Amino acid sequence: xxxxxxxxxxxxxxxxxxxxxxVHCFIKQTGPDLALIASDTPCSVAAMFTTNRVPAxxxxxxxxxxxxxxxxxxxxxxxxxNACTGQQGLADSREMAALAAAExxxxxxxxxxxxxxxxGHHLPMQxxxxxxxxxxxxxxxxGGMDALRAIMTTDTRPKHLVxxxxxxxxSCSIGAIAKGSGMINPNMATMICVMTxxxxxxxxxxxxxxxxxxxxxxxxxxIDGEMSTNDCIFLFANGQAKxxxxxxxNSDYQIxxxxxxxxxxxxxxxxxxxxxxxxxxxxxxxxxxxxxAEAEKAAKAIANSALxxxxxxxxxxxxxxxxxxxxxxxVQVDADHFHIQxxxxxxxxxxxxxxxxxxxxxxxxxxxxxxxxxxxxxxxxSATVFTCDLTHDYITINADYHT
Amino acid sequence: xxxxxxxxxxxxxxxxxxxxxxVHCFIKQTGPDLALIASDTPCSVAAMFTTNRVPAxxxxxxxxxxxxxxxxxxxxxxxxxNACTGQQGLADSREMAALAAAExxxxxxxxxxxxxxxxGHHLPMQxxxxxxxxxxxxxxxxGGMDALRAIMTTDTRPKHLVxxxxxxxxSCSIGAIAKGSGMINPNMATMICVMTxxxxxxxxxxxxxxxxxxxxxxxxxxIDGEMSTNDCIFLFANGQAKxxxxxxxNSDYQIxxxxxxxxxxxxxxxxxxxxxxxxxxxxxxxxxxxxxAEAEKAAKAIANSALxxxxxxxxxxxxxxxxxxxxxxxVQVDADHFHIQxxxxxxxxxxxxxxxxxxxxxxxxxxxxxxxxxxxxxxxxSATVFTCDLTHDYITINADYHT
Numbered sequence: 001x002x003x004x005x006x007x008x009x010x011x012x013x014x015x016x017x018x019x020x021x022x023v024h025c026f027i028k029q030t031g032p033d034l035a036l037i038a039s040d041t042p043c044s045v046a047a048m049f050t051t052n053r054v055p056a057x058x059x060x061x062x063x064x065x066x067x068x069x070x071x072x073x074x075x076x077x078x079x080x081x082n083a084c085t086g087q088q089g090l091a092d093s094r095e096m097a098a099l100a101a102a103e104x105x106x107x108x109x110x111x112x113x114x115x116x117x118x119x120g121h122h123l124p125m126q127x128x129x130x131x132x133x134x135x136x137x138x139x140x141x142x143g144g145m146d147a148l149r150a151i152m153t154t155d156t157r158p159k160h161l162v163x164x165x166x167x168x169x170x171s172c173s174i175g176a177i178a179k180g181s182g183m184i185n186p187n188m189a190t191m192i193c194v195m196t197x198x199x200x201x202x203x204x205x206x207x208x209x210x211x212x213x214x215x216x217x218x219x220x221x222x223i224d225g226e227m228s229t230n231d232c233i234f235l236f237a238n239g240q241a242k243x244x245x246x247x248x249x250n251s252d253y254q255i256x257x258x259x260x261x262x263x264x265x266x267x268x269x270x271x272x273x274x275x276x277x278x279x280x281x282x283x284x285x286x287x288x289x290x291x292x293a294e295a296e297k298a299a300k301a302i303a304n305s306a307l308x309x310x311x312x313x314x315x316x317x318x319x320x321x322x323x324x325x326x327x328x329x330x331v332q333v334d335a336d337h338f339h340i341q342x343x344x345x346x347x348x349x350x351x352x353x354x355x356x357x358x359x360x361x362x363x364x365x366x367x368x369x370x371x372x373x374x375x376x377x378x379x380x381x382s383a384t385v386f387t388c389d390l391t392h393d394y395i396t397i398n399a400d401y402h403t
Numbered sequence: 404x405x406x407x408x409x410x411x412x413x414x415x416x417x418x419x420x421x422x423x424x425x426v427h428c429f430i431k432q433t434g435p436d437l438a439l440i441a442s443d444t445p446c447s448v449a450a451m452f453t454t455n456r457v458p459a460x461x462x463x464x465x466x467x468x469x470x471x472x473x474x475x476x477x478x479x480x481x482x483x484x485n486a487c488t489g490q491q492g493l494a495d496s497r498e499m500a501a502l503a504a505a506e507x508x509x510x511x512x513x514x515x516x517x518x519x520x521x522x523g524h525h526l527p528m529q530x531x532x533x534x535x536x537x538x539x540x541x542x543x544x545x546g547g548m549d550a551l552r553a554i555m556t557t558d559t560r561p562k563h564l565v566x567x568x569x570x571x572x573x574s575c576s577i578g579a580i581a582k583g584s585g586m587i588n589p590n591m592a593t594m595i596c597v598m599t600x601x602x603x604x605x606x607x608x609x610x611x612x613x614x615x616x617x618x619x620x621x622x623x624x625x626i627d628g629e630m631s632t633n634d635c636i637f638l639f640a641n642g643q644a645k646x647x648x649x650x651x652x653n654s655d656y657q658i659x660x661x662x663x664x665x666x667x668x669x670x671x672x673x674x675x676x677x678x679x680x681x682x683x684x685x686x687x688x689x690x691x692x693x694x695x696a697e698a699e700k701a702a703k704a705i706a707n708s709a710l711x712x713x714x715x716x717x718x719x720x721x722x723x724x725x726x727x728x729x730x731x732x733x734v735q736v737d738a739d740h741f742h743i744q745x746x747x748x749x750x751x752x753x754x755x756x757x758x759x760x761x762x763x764x765x766x767x768x769x770x771x772x773x774x775x776x777x778x779x780x781x782x783x784x785s786a787t788v789f790t791c792d793l794t795h796d797y798i799t800i801n802a803d804y805h806t
Binding site: 333 | 454455456457458484486487488489521522523524709710713714716717719722723726727729730731732733734735736738739741751754755756793794795797798799801802
């Protein structure tokens with residue numbers, strides 16, 4: 001048995017038995033804006049949703065469906081979030097699922113719905129009705145990138161990957177596509193991620209694996225500290241790899257889980273790197289915290305600090321701002337024993353500045369990925385958070401966008 | 404008795420019996436950087452300090468002194484925060500107080516110390532030793548503005564006011580100076596506010612009044628969601644107005660408290676208006692919340708939202724971003740009954756967009772002060788928070804500053 005993972009540039013139609021399409025239904029003036037993704041056979045489905053108290057209509061109906069742990073397809077539109085749209089919004093999301101189900105000749109209960117775009121406007125349902133047959137006709141076993149292009153909004157790079165591995169002698173894979181370049185931004189670009197896999201696995205284990213993967217990846221991602229009304233992630237597993245079905249937390253489950261974690265972290269880094277206006281991927285690790293919760297709190301405080309993020313944009317290893325963010329977060333920190341690294345170079349030790357090689361530091365700050373490490377001197381726990389720098393382009397993108 | 408408050412352009416030497424000076428001790432290359440403020444006689448003193456877990460040395464020694472409720476002077480340097488400086492930092496803060504006390508011929512226990520500037524560097528004590536006699540010699544009954552100029556760093560406008568009122572037939576006043584254009588920024592410009600008053604008042608009442616005033620003003624201020632290692636506010640009351648000493652929460656106390664609240668809110672607005680890179684003062688009121696804590700949480704979530712702040716910079720009444728911020732804050736909100744106003748114009752009612760006059764809105768968005776109002780439809784409580792917009796200049800100021 002080969003335990004190696006390979007991460008490559010595939011997408012959601014790389015795993016066996018998944019088709020996808022992306023067509024233009026004219027919610028947006030240009031580009032495709034309606035994606036359909038379907039498995040040949042019913043799947044175990046795991047899904048996680050935004051905890052925003054004002055969720056979009058699609059989130060509300062998907063949450064109910066996800067209780068069943070079953071599904072076969074998802075239809076996604078961009079350009080309109082169908083959020084803050086009341087009873088009509090719920091009816092529209094249900095109709096969108098029904099339209100896709102009719103096209104696929106399957107039960108509407110097996111079709112999930114996602115929307116992304118402006119808040120507070122009703123979906124133009126006639127456009128979706130008119131375009132659904134085209135989306136159905138265009139379904140293809142290599143249509144993953146078409147579907148991805150149909151869900152992108154302010155993204156500057158397509159975000160898609162596939163992880164391959166072996167289970168039980170069978171070639172297996174998990175593919176992913178995602179959109180989002182802020183946790184939410186121009187009222188657009190809320191995060192949506194769809195993952196597909198040909199692995200045979202029982203739904204409770206699929207959900208447990210997804211929860212663990214999200215806890216170390218997407219839930220550790222922050223672009224601008226904002227949480228959207230439409231964030232969601234779906235993982236469909238159709239069993240077409242014909243591996244011995246995973247029904248317990250055995251070694252096959254571990255392999256699957258490791259592959260899923262690696263894929264989720266790689267996708268998360270892609271989103272962080274493509275944060276609105278970003279020039280750099282930033283990974284923040286807080287170590288020596290009193291608890292995991294405190295490590296995460298401090299790491300997110302650093303990652304959300306406008307001052308830390310502008311310092312990284314300015315290529316300045318400004319550790320005073322990191323300390324200020326940690327201190328303000330309220331976590332336990334030993335003022336005489338914390339230490340800080342910027343891009344692998346120690347700048348503060350035992351609570352005080354230390355001298356470092358200025359030339360090495362200048363070179364390190366120019367890299368595309370900047371790692372910040374903070375040891376709190378208060379315990380044993382650690383956490384890593386992914387973000388990007390804060391730049392002029394973030395302001396331009398978000399100030400110039402008009403509702 | 405005249406219950407009217409008058410807020411005018413005075414400062415900390417407007418109340419009777421206070422002298423101040425500002426001199427150049429060369430911690431900073433240009434401009435004054437050492438301020439001395441002293442009452443002719445001992446005062447009741449109330450003070451409040453940052454809750455940052457890594458406080459500066461001056462904060463640590465002032466906290467102890469403030470326990471006594473007594474004081475007569477404060478010495479403040481800019482250009483160096485004396486934060487993350489360990490035992491030497493504490494010794495330096497104590498020496499700075501002792502130097503000022505010697506100059507004033509008073510007990511060092513009566514002298515407070517504040518510092519603002521870069522983090523992680525020891526105070527250049529010889530410069531302070533050399534300049535203290537000059538600071539003492541320059542003390543003057545109209546030196547308030549000199550002291551203010553010596554504590555300013557990235558501030559673009561001096562922030563000073565005085566409120567005048569009558570107590571017991573006597574003319575009384577409270578003067579204030581403040582610095583700060585981010586909660587913290589370029590490792591500089593942490594908030595410091597000094598208030599002086601000639602009112603005779605017992606210290607526990609002075610502290611109670613300050614706490615209440617801060618809770619509706621400075622604690623409701625956010626420029627960039629950052630909390631500094633050096634934030635502090637001091638209120639000295641020397642009794643020289645010769646009013647009947649306030650010893651109970653009577654009508655005189657109410658007048659004093661109202662005056663202090665008005666002064667604190669006016670100073671807070673000045674700081675928000677001068678936020679780094681700001682073009683607008685923004686006041687966010689959240690109403691119909693389930694509790695005051697939830698109202699404050701939602702208002703701060705809106706005020707700290709990079710998306711809301713860039714929308715205001717872009718003069719766009721983007722209510723979707725306000726709803727997203729409220730929803731993400733986790734407070735109770737009725738998705739079918741919230742309503743939102745931008746600059747006095749209703750943009751969403753009963754959870755949905757409503758039409759408004761585009762010309763009126765364009766004009767309203769161009770004002771220097773923008774009010775955002777959000778009714779959550781969940782209760783009776785409200786809170787108001789003060790902030791500013793997020794602009795290109797914030798990025799420029801904070802990315803171009805180098806440690």
